[in-house]
Amino acid sequence: MTAGDGRGGLGPRLPRDVRKGQLGMVRTFSAGSDRLSYEVHGSGPRVLVWLHGLFLDAQFHRSLAAELAARGYRVILLDLLGHGESDKPRHASAHRMDLYAEHVVQLLDELKIEEAVLGGVSLGANVSLQATVRAPDRVRGLVLVMPVLEWAVPAAAMAFVPLLLSVHYARPIVRVLARGVARLPRTGVGGVDSVLDTLSTDPDEVAAVLHGLLVGPIAPTLEQRRAIQVPGLVLGQRIGLIHPFSDADNLAHQLPNGQLGRTHSAARLLIRPAELTDELDQFLAFAWSGRAKVAS
Helix, strand or coil: CCCCCCCCCCCCCCCCCCEECCCCEEEEEEECCEEEEEEEECCCCCEEEEECCCCCCHHHHHHHHHHHHHCCCEEEEECCCCCCCCCCCCCHHHHCHHHHHHHHHHHHHHCCCCCEEEEEECHHHHHHHHHHHHCHHHEEEEEEECCCCHHHHHHHHHHHHHHHHHHHHCHHHHHHHHHHHHCCCCCCCHHHHHHHHHHCCCHHHHHHHHHHHHHCCCCCCHHHHHCCCCCEEEEECCCCCCCCHHHHHHHHHHCCCEEEEECCCHHHHHHCHHHHHHHHHHHHHHHCCHHHHHHC
8 A cells, every 4th residue: 555644554655746547647636734636537628526435546447537538528536535545644533424525626626627527436426425415516417326325324334343343453463464465566457456455554544434434424414415406327236235226226216317227236346347438428428418407
């Protein structure tokens, strides 16, 4: 894993603002005392800000970003705080989901983007929803893949509470394992390397992120969701515990201009993340059309 200004991590970080991530330049911006990393793929006014899932990062979605950039979109991959190349503060208060949403809006300000389509997978979908509530006039549309809402709570608790206990009470063992993974060579395959970097994360950084997400708001209220007017594409997997299809189905019906689709499992997205390209291209074309603006 990479380190950031003495804030954690297990290895040296390359100089900022000069690194390349498969056709996209890696840049940073400041959010208060923290620095966040992002990649820009493609160019033009039709912007998609795409957010990763929990403990993954931008490189997981580089294939998808490259495919969409080739079709005329500017795709921005943001590493949320505590993930990827972004800083990793070790206090839980930095990792609330509503603060992550504020960082998305700050990114739009940094790049002087007045409107963008927001989207992402799992954590990224929830942060996109929160950012839309925070700044509805900045959002042109939403792509929400496997959102984590009410029906996911029991499974999420069963998965994340033991993980949190492990990184607390088995910290020395977890740290040794993480350092071992950090020494493994990377493959050059974005999804695989993203997972390897996740497994090499320092346990104190994992604990801070989990603490912050568990104590803060997970998603907008039902009333707030029903007030979102922009077109929304919600994709859910048929079978999943942390990402039950019922959450996606309910959300698609709660959004006034929502539509529901199905995606492959999270494992399939890891292996072939660019499979979403055609469906996203079709939705993005609509979101950036005059028809979508009238409909909203």
